[in-house]
Amino acid sequence: FFSACELNHSGSRSSKTFKPKKNIPEGSHQYELLKHAEATLGSGNLRMAVMLPEGEDLNEWVAVNTVDFFNQINMLYGTITDFCTEESCPVMSAGPKYEYHWADGTNIKKPIKCSAPKYIDYLMTWVQDQLDDETLFPSKIGVPFPKNFMSVAKTILKRLFRVYAHIYHQHFDPVIQLQEEAHLNTSFKHFIFFVQEFNLIDRRELAPLQELIEKLTSKDR
Numbered sequence: 001f002f003s004a005c006e007l008n009h010s011g012s013r014s015s016k017t018f019k020p021k022k023n024i025p026e027g028s029h030q031y032e033l034l035k036h037a038e039a040t041l042g043s044g045n046l047r048m049a050v051m052l053p054e055g056e057d058l059n060e061w062v063a064v065n066t067v068d069f070f071n072q073i074n075m076l077y078g079t080i081t082d083f084c085t086e087e088s089c090p091v092m093s094a095g096p097k098y099e100y101h102w103a104d105g106t107n108i109k110k111p112i113k114c115s116a117p118k119y120i121d122y123l124m125t126w127v128q129d130q131l132d133d134e135t136l137f138p139s140k141i142g143v144p145f146p147k148n149f150m151s152v153a154k155t156i157l158k159r160l161f162r163v164y165a166h167i168y169h170q171h172f173d174p175v176i177q178l179q180e181e182a183h184l185n186t187s188f189k190h191f192i193f194f195v196q197e198f199n200l201i202d203r204r205e206l207a208p209l210q211e212l213i214e215k216l217t218s219k220d221r
Helices: 029-042 058-080 116-131 149-170 172-177 181-197 203-218
Strands: none
Touching (some): 058 181, 149 172, 149 181
Protein backbone atom coordinates (compact mmCIF):
# COMPACT_ATOMS: atom_id res chain seq x y z
CA PHE A 1 0.00 0.00 0.00
CA PHE A 2 2.78 2.40 0.92
CA SER A 3 5.59 2.52 -1.55
CA ALA A 4 8.73 4.48 -0.95
CA CYS A 5 8.63 7.02 -3.69
CA GLU A 6 11.35 9.63 -3.89
CA LEU A 7 11.04 11.52 -0.67
CA ASN A 8 12.09 14.92 -1.78
CA HIS A 9 8.79 16.30 -2.87
CA SER A 10 10.01 18.06 -5.96
CA GLY A 11 11.51 16.11 -8.83
CA SER A 12 9.89 15.83 -12.21
CA ARG A 13 6.32 16.06 -11.02
CA SER A 14 3.86 18.69 -12.08
CA SER A 15 4.86 21.81 -10.22
CA LYS A 16 1.37 23.27 -10.34
CA THR A 17 0.49 24.44 -6.86
CA PHE A 18 -2.86 25.61 -5.61
CA LYS A 19 -1.42 28.67 -3.83
CA PRO A 20 2.08 30.14 -4.21
CA LYS A 21 4.76 28.06 -2.51
CA LYS A 22 5.93 29.39 0.85
CA ASN A 23 9.71 29.67 0.73
CA ILE A 24 12.04 29.51 3.70
CA PRO A 25 14.93 31.95 3.11
CA GLU A 26 18.16 30.22 2.08
CA GLY A 27 21.03 30.57 4.50
CA SER A 28 18.68 30.96 7.48
CA HIS A 29 18.73 28.56 10.41
CA GLN A 30 15.21 27.41 9.44
CA TYR A 31 16.52 26.56 5.98
CA GLU A 32 19.25 24.43 7.59
CA LEU A 33 16.57 22.67 9.64
CA LEU A 34 14.51 22.02 6.51
CA LYS A 35 17.59 20.54 4.81
CA HIS A 36 18.17 18.36 7.90
CA ALA A 37 14.54 17.18 7.71
CA GLU A 38 14.91 16.31 4.02
CA ALA A 39 18.15 14.43 4.64
CA THR A 40 16.71 12.32 7.47
CA LEU A 41 13.57 11.63 5.42
CA GLY A 42 15.84 10.16 2.78
CA SER A 43 16.93 7.51 5.28
CA GLY A 44 13.42 6.06 5.01
CA ASN A 45 12.91 5.88 8.77
CA LEU A 46 10.05 8.30 9.32
CA ARG A 47 9.81 7.76 13.07
CA MET A 48 13.40 8.97 13.40
CA ALA A 49 13.03 11.66 10.77
CA VAL A 50 10.30 13.53 12.65
CA MET A 51 12.08 13.61 16.02
CA LEU A 52 13.31 16.94 17.32
CA PRO A 53 16.99 17.21 16.34
CA GLU A 54 19.31 17.44 19.31
CA GLY A 55 19.70 20.96 20.69
CA GLU A 56 16.98 22.43 18.50
CA ASP A 57 14.01 24.54 19.54
CA LEU A 58 10.68 22.70 19.36
CA ASN A 59 8.77 25.78 18.12
CA GLU A 60 11.21 26.27 15.28
CA TRP A 61 11.09 22.58 14.31
CA VAL A 62 7.28 22.63 14.28
CA ALA A 63 7.31 25.90 12.27
CA VAL A 64 9.64 24.56 9.58
CA ASN A 65 7.68 21.34 9.21
CA THR A 66 4.33 23.16 9.16
CA VAL A 67 5.55 25.28 6.24
CA ASP A 68 6.75 22.11 4.50
CA PHE A 69 3.40 20.35 4.97
CA PHE A 70 1.57 23.42 3.67
CA ASN A 71 3.75 23.27 0.53
CA GLN A 72 3.21 19.53 0.09
CA ILE A 73 -0.57 19.71 0.47
CA ASN A 74 -0.63 22.75 -1.75
CA MET A 75 1.08 20.73 -4.46
CA LEU A 76 -1.03 17.59 -3.94
CA TYR A 77 -4.31 19.51 -4.03
CA GLY A 78 -3.00 21.46 -7.03
CA THR A 79 -2.82 18.22 -9.02
CA ILE A 80 -6.52 17.42 -8.53
CA THR A 81 -8.22 20.86 -8.59
CA ASP A 82 -9.81 19.98 -11.95
CA PHE A 83 -11.70 17.17 -10.20
CA CYS A 84 -12.72 19.14 -7.11
CA THR A 85 -15.46 21.46 -8.31
CA GLU A 86 -18.62 23.14 -7.04
CA GLU A 87 -20.56 20.39 -8.84
CA SER A 88 -18.56 17.37 -7.71
CA CYS A 89 -18.10 18.59 -4.14
CA PRO A 90 -20.93 20.92 -3.09
CA VAL A 91 -19.94 20.39 0.56
CA MET A 92 -16.53 19.96 2.19
CA SER A 93 -16.60 16.36 3.31
CA ALA A 94 -14.38 13.42 4.17
CA GLY A 95 -16.67 10.49 3.45
CA PRO A 96 -20.40 10.37 4.31
CA LYS A 97 -19.94 10.88 8.06
CA TYR A 98 -17.76 13.98 8.15
CA GLU A 99 -18.65 17.42 6.86
CA TYR A 100 -16.71 20.61 7.58
CA HIS A 101 -18.06 24.15 7.77
CA TRP A 102 -15.66 27.08 7.51
CA ALA A 103 -14.97 29.74 10.14
CA ASP A 104 -11.69 31.51 10.88
CA GLY A 105 -12.78 33.45 13.95
CA THR A 106 -12.03 36.84 12.39
CA ASN A 107 -13.51 37.36 8.91
CA ILE A 108 -16.04 34.55 9.23
CA LYS A 109 -17.06 34.02 12.83
CA LYS A 110 -20.09 31.79 12.36
CA PRO A 111 -19.29 28.53 10.53
CA ILE A 112 -20.59 28.55 6.96
CA LYS A 113 -21.45 25.58 4.79
CA CYS A 114 -19.66 25.85 1.47
CA SER A 115 -18.32 23.71 -1.38
CA ALA A 116 -15.04 21.85 -0.96
CA PRO A 117 -13.10 24.04 -3.43
CA LYS A 118 -14.30 27.17 -1.64
CA TYR A 119 -13.55 25.68 1.79
CA ILE A 120 -10.04 24.62 0.74
CA ASP A 121 -9.44 28.04 -0.80
CA TYR A 122 -10.47 29.71 2.48
CA LEU A 123 -8.37 27.24 4.44
CA MET A 124 -5.18 27.54 2.38
CA THR A 125 -5.46 31.34 2.23
CA TRP A 126 -5.92 31.44 6.00
CA VAL A 127 -2.88 29.17 6.54
CA GLN A 128 -0.83 31.31 4.17
CA ASP A 129 -1.75 34.43 6.14
CA GLN A 130 -0.57 32.77 9.37
CA LEU A 131 2.71 31.62 7.80
CA ASP A 132 3.36 35.11 6.41
CA ASP A 133 2.77 36.76 9.79
CA GLU A 134 6.22 37.53 11.22
CA THR A 135 4.80 37.83 14.73
CA LEU A 136 3.54 34.23 14.52
CA PHE A 137 6.19 32.65 12.31
CA PRO A 138 9.32 34.73 12.79
CA SER A 139 11.91 34.02 10.12
CA LYS A 140 14.65 36.25 11.55
CA ILE A 141 17.20 34.73 13.91
CA GLY A 142 16.72 35.73 17.52
CA VAL A 143 13.10 36.80 17.10
CA PRO A 144 11.15 34.71 19.62
CA PHE A 145 8.06 32.70 18.81
CA PRO A 146 4.89 34.02 20.47
CA LYS A 147 3.52 32.27 23.57
CA ASN A 148 0.49 31.02 21.63
CA PHE A 149 2.59 29.62 18.77
CA MET A 150 1.90 25.96 19.52
CA SER A 151 -1.87 26.44 19.64
CA VAL A 152 -1.76 28.30 16.28
CA ALA A 153 0.38 25.51 14.77
CA LYS A 154 -2.08 22.89 16.07
CA THR A 155 -4.99 24.70 14.42
CA ILE A 156 -3.09 24.94 11.13
CA LEU A 157 -2.20 21.23 11.16
CA LYS A 158 -5.73 20.22 12.17
CA ARG A 159 -7.07 22.13 9.17
CA LEU A 160 -4.43 20.87 6.74
CA PHE A 161 -5.38 17.32 7.76
CA ARG A 162 -8.88 18.01 6.37
CA VAL A 163 -7.44 18.55 2.90
CA TYR A 164 -5.71 15.15 3.03
CA ALA A 165 -8.98 13.62 4.31
CA HIS A 166 -10.99 15.19 1.49
CA ILE A 167 -8.50 14.03 -1.16
CA TYR A 168 -8.45 10.45 0.17
CA HIS A 169 -12.22 10.15 0.53
CA GLN A 170 -13.48 12.05 -2.50
CA HIS A 171 -10.65 12.13 -5.06
CA PHE A 172 -8.60 8.97 -4.67
CA ASP A 173 -9.46 7.71 -8.19
CA PRO A 174 -7.89 10.69 -9.97
CA VAL A 175 -4.91 10.42 -7.62
CA ILE A 176 -4.39 6.84 -8.87
CA GLN A 177 -4.93 7.88 -12.52
CA LEU A 178 -2.34 10.63 -12.13
CA GLN A 179 0.06 8.12 -10.50
CA GLU A 180 0.29 10.37 -7.44
CA GLU A 181 -0.73 7.63 -5.00
CA ALA A 182 2.76 6.87 -3.63
CA HIS A 183 3.47 10.60 -3.36
CA LEU A 184 0.21 11.20 -1.43
CA ASN A 185 0.81 8.22 0.89
CA THR A 186 4.40 9.24 1.61
CA SER A 187 3.39 12.82 2.34
CA PHE A 188 0.47 11.81 4.55
CA LYS A 189 2.52 9.20 6.41
CA HIS A 190 5.19 11.82 7.15
CA PHE A 191 2.46 14.23 8.31
CA ILE A 192 0.88 11.65 10.64
CA PHE A 193 4.18 10.58 12.16
CA PHE A 194 5.00 14.22 12.79
CA VAL A 195 1.70 15.10 14.49
CA GLN A 196 1.83 11.87 16.52
CA GLU A 197 5.39 12.55 17.68
CA PHE A 198 4.42 15.91 19.21
CA ASN A 199 0.76 15.17 19.91
CA LEU A 200 -0.44 18.03 17.70
CA ILE A 201 -3.86 16.81 16.54
CA ASP A 202 -6.60 15.39 18.71
CA ARG A 203 -7.42 11.74 17.89
CA ARG A 204 -11.07 12.64 17.28
CA GLU A 205 -10.02 15.01 14.50
CA LEU A 206 -8.14 12.17 12.80
CA ALA A 207 -11.17 9.85 12.80
CA PRO A 208 -12.02 10.26 9.08
CA LEU A 209 -8.75 8.52 8.15
CA GLN A 210 -8.33 6.29 11.21
CA GLU A 211 -8.14 3.02 9.26
CA LEU A 212 -5.60 4.42 6.83
CA ILE A 213 -3.54 5.85 9.70
CA GLU A 214 -3.46 2.44 11.40
CA LYS A 215 -2.43 0.79 8.14
CA LEU A 216 0.34 3.31 7.42
CA THR A 217 1.74 3.35 10.94
CA SER A 218 1.38 -0.31 11.95
CA LYS A 219 4.54 -1.37 10.12
CA ASP A 220 6.62 1.10 12.06
CA ARG A 221 5.74 0.51 15.68
